Amino acid sequence: MKKCYKSLITWFYMALCILALVGCSAKKEEQVAATSKEETDKTATLAFSWSPSGLDPHSGDSWEIMRSGAAETLIKLSEDLTPTPWLAKSWEQVDDTTWLFQLQENVTFHNGKAMDATSVMNSLQHAIDNNQGTKDLLKIKSMEVVSESELKIETKEINAALISNLADPGTTIVDVDSLDNKDGYPAFTGAYVIKQFNQDESLIVKRYEDYWGEKAKLDEVTIKFISDSNTRLMALQSGEVDGATDISVDNIEVLEKNDNFEVLTAQSLRTHLVMYNMESPLFKQLAVRKAVDSLIPRQEIVDSVMKGQGTAAVGPFSPVLPFGQLSETKEDLSVDQLMQQDGWTKNTDGMWEKDGKVFEATFLTFPQRPELTVMAEVIQSKLLEHGMKVNIRQVENIDETLVNEEWDLAMYSMLTAHTGSPYFFLEVFYKSDSLSNMNHFASQTVDALINELHQTTDTEKSTELAIQIQGEIGKKVPHSYIVYPNTVFAVNKELRGFEALPIEYYYNNANIDKE
Template structure:
């Protein structure tokens, strides 16, 4: 009995010792993990737009580029000058042939080497999968001349090819990586995708085998927050270190916070009203002219945007040579134009035709909250003149424009994101363009755009771009309102995060956190 008792006591003491050792080990591991987490240099950013997926050759290419995970052959400088990126250099062999020398020692995120064949496959997929990219590049053939040399032949003279290769739709990737269900697409950027949660977040981490200067941050979490107020509160609470697309009404509030800094830049973006040319209300030019004439641009610039931007005369900012247009004035009165189209005022002071009151659906979206405010101002001005407009906010403006009925829509576009006028004029105004969402059609404009694409002389190209805009302005398919400034805000501990005219180099290797 005593022997059994002594043995029991011995076992019990040994068990206590083992538990104590396990407990100490667990605590040490926990402290070690905590220490490692604290030592990691990480940042969290809030973006307003969420991609539906990570396929770069889709409408989500901009958001993928903004993550810092992907790259193109060409990059644009702050001055919109094409610079080498994955392409080390290039030369024009003849009018339609270009030879590119690629960077050496570039690895995709899955470890495979990037060579000319891989770049060829990626570009071919880009033009096969997206009509807009195909229209931009006008590529006839792509040939891998050697491991580091790529030859591109275009279907016609394409003077803007080099700058257009900076478009996010031309992101270079290992196309075979899309076949894997166990991993994300393999790009070449300073950051590699760690985790993607649709509509919520994208987590990227430093790519240790990056061919250029390695990222200073170990990891960046990008939170997708479409609501402007929520982005602001996340910034103020410290949940995020930086936020894009800050409403101008918050600039003064943020300026009073000693830990936060507001970043602004003159952008190449244009806020505009889009008219549905197939809508019974806006098929006629006269009605489009009426709405255009009633938009109080300077008033909205001063009151809604609080001076953060410039009034728009055309689609391009006047800081660009091809954006220097003269203001066109409408000489006819509102009444004269409406009566010209068969409208008459009823007893309630509303315009009426064929027994139906003028009543339009006006789309807007939450990601750029100032657009809804601008829409409300326009709504009020039109009602004063007897035109009823019902504002409808939608989450995905592009899908709604394509798939549903509408009359008017607020829209916002980075109109010169490749540093040239070609992209916007081609995608928005060519009759057969998939991005021509308001169904504008003009053989004259189509021919002028084709001529501009074949013009290599910069001065002549600028002249043609201005003439095209003047021709388009006669038909008023859009009303250009303002060129807003880009407004971001950051915690002062975050270094290197910038507001730039170009809006897709958000996260990059040189961002750091103190």
């Protein structure tokens, strides 16, 4: 009996040892597999200058979300600004105000739900309800689901730019129900799905394996939000990031001397400008705005500040666009004549004075585009030479400050033809009732012409009309257009497919790869 008992114990211990060996082997195999996966995963890190405040694409942060590669719209713009199919496979204009869209099939949101005509309609309605700019762009009267893959849209009036305007990131298609999910992230349709968002710090996206189009080459991309240009440069040089946007022109030469980096430039559709607060006591009068505008040394700024990476501006739109073909106009009166016209006189210190107060203005700028602050300093110096004092104040969020605080002048930068047409910029900046008309410009003539432009389908006529509108706006000088800058990016040469393009919201995309 004892012998049998000992035998059982021996077999028991032998079984335990075998199980332990099998467990160790399995664990080792798992570790090897995990290590192997880490070695084969392709990842990249990018540095962007702007951080979204949230991930709802219809709340004003649509551009940053689109740039992540997670979001898509019905229409996409090519490099030459031609509207091309994206989530909409095709479209047909039924009559002046009615359009029928055929949607891509077999598209799913990142939560696995199918994208169909109903979900697209709900997304567009959410965009309209939550963003006045999108509502103004689309001018939608009604939408009707014709079938699972067909959506009919009727506009309130002829909207000649509807198709190109559906490429605006504010029309991003999202599963609306996912926006209320406090434990997760919004479900988009792009090549990347959001993995983690740390406000003001980073956004991590990973490849969406069930993507309907060409799958992303990278497994994961980390986007770091670095508002300071020098910090972005140092992050690139140290290897912390593989690519960076909005590189200061002062840093181009440094990077070009290093064989590890490549500088990428493109002629953009952006305009750097000075905005005048037309409700400011200093700039209510046209004569003062004309005086300041005439003193801005545009070509000097292109040569010295932009290092030649740009063109002196004469209007809101780049001359590469057909509606940007404006002639430069010269002011007939001198600065002294203009200032005296508004009751200003020079005091013994050579400064302009009125009603016992010296001319002194607040000039806003912001860090995300460092060249703007340098431009402000050049303008500040030029104005001081002619008896006008301006105090530069740098703010982190320029749009919030323009709306909520007092200011006189502000540097600003705008992609003025981001849908390939003049409608958007003219509508949001110059229509009297636009919420984005931050310098309080108002003209009944301009309002009427913009309304006419929206209903003009003939391309040649719409170009002529857009030029006429710019002429009317120019008479009032609500802005001083300074330069059409080039877009400047920089990458480690191991990064492929990250390009500087005229359109500024397809930054991260499925074609980006890393050697």
